[in-house]
Amino acid sequence: NAGVMQNPRHLVRRRGQEARLRCSPMKGHSHVYWYRQLPEEGLKFMVYLQKENIIDESGMPKERFSAEFPKEGPSILRIQQVVRGDSAAYFCASSPVVFRTGGHGYTFGSGTRLTVV
Amino acid sequence: AQKVTQAQTEISVVEKEDVTLDCVYETRDTTYYLFWYKQPPSGELVFLIRRNSFDEQNEISGRYSWNFQKSTSSFNFTITASQVVDSAVYFCALRPTQGAQKLVFGQGTRLTINP
Numbered sequence: 001n002a003g004v005m006q007n008p009r010h011l012v013r014r015r016g017q018e019a020r021l022r023c024s025p026m027k028g029h030s031h032v033y034w035y036r037q038l039p040e041e042g043l044k045f046m047v048y049l050q051k052e053n054i055i056d057e058s059g060m061p062k063e064r065f066s067a068e069f070p071k072e073g074p075s076i077l078r079i080q081q082v083v084r085g086d087s088a089a090y091f092c093a094s095s096p097v098v099f100r101t102g103g104h105g106y107t108f109g110s111g112t113r114l115t116v117v
Numbered sequence: 118a119q120k121v122t123q124a125q126t127e128i129s130v131v132e133k134e135d136v137t138l139d140c141v142y143e144t145r146d147t148t149y150y151l152f153w154y155k156q157p158p159s160g161e162l163v164f165l166i167r168r169n170s171f172d173e174q175n176e177i178s179g180r181y182s183w184n185f186q187k188s189t190s191s192f193n194f195t196i197t198a199s200q201v202v203d204s205a206v207y208f209c210a211l212r213p214t215q216g217a218q219k220l221v222f223g224q225g226t227r228l229t230i231n232p
Binding site: 042048055059113 | 161164212219
């Protein structure tokens with residue numbers, strides 16, 4: 001039972017390019033969350049999605065950032081026209097509808113390290 | 118609003134010492150979950166514990182123990198007989214049981230265990 005799969009692990013983009021980060025949730029999990037970790041900081045919530053629906057995007061920057069979780073396929077976090085300040089680790093997590101007793105609740109992927117040069 | 122504070126930015130101890138990482142939280146929710154995660158130098162997030170707010174029993178798992186004090190809104194983490202492999206950044210996090218499903222993380226505590 002594979003965990004949360006994120007790819008790529010490392011992504012280098014030049015300023016102005018687009019970055020696409022992918023996340024396949026754990027089998028049986030229907031909720032996906034994206035978090036951003038700036039260097040030397042904690043994780044900050046960005047967006048919470050269910051299949052074909054954005055539930056909470058209160059942490060998403062107003063411009064250049066978008067997320068989707070289509071009916072088929074992985075969740076995608078898209079950053080258009082990247083700038084140096086977008087350099088960070090982006091983590092995806094998934095969870096079931098209801099937390100099971102003794103379970104983790106959330107399962108995190110290994111993250112995508114985005115470097116903008 | 119919810120907030121998690123990990124006042125200790127960095128801690129450095131010698132191997133085999135005991136060390137406690139502090140976590141203080143703020144929330145208006147009556148029920149909530151508290152979490153601890155470990156982030157080793159390799160960068161991934163490793164789940165350590167999830168605690169429901171109605172369960173105030175302390176928990177021990179090997180060398181790890183957690184002290185949940187609802188009266189002081191604290192959920193501290195102690196490593197007994199620390200080892201070099203415990204070196205990592207540790208994050209405390211909070212989420213209400215109902216409603217908003219996002220985790221609110223503290224800033225993290227960088228723990229260095231010296232041989």
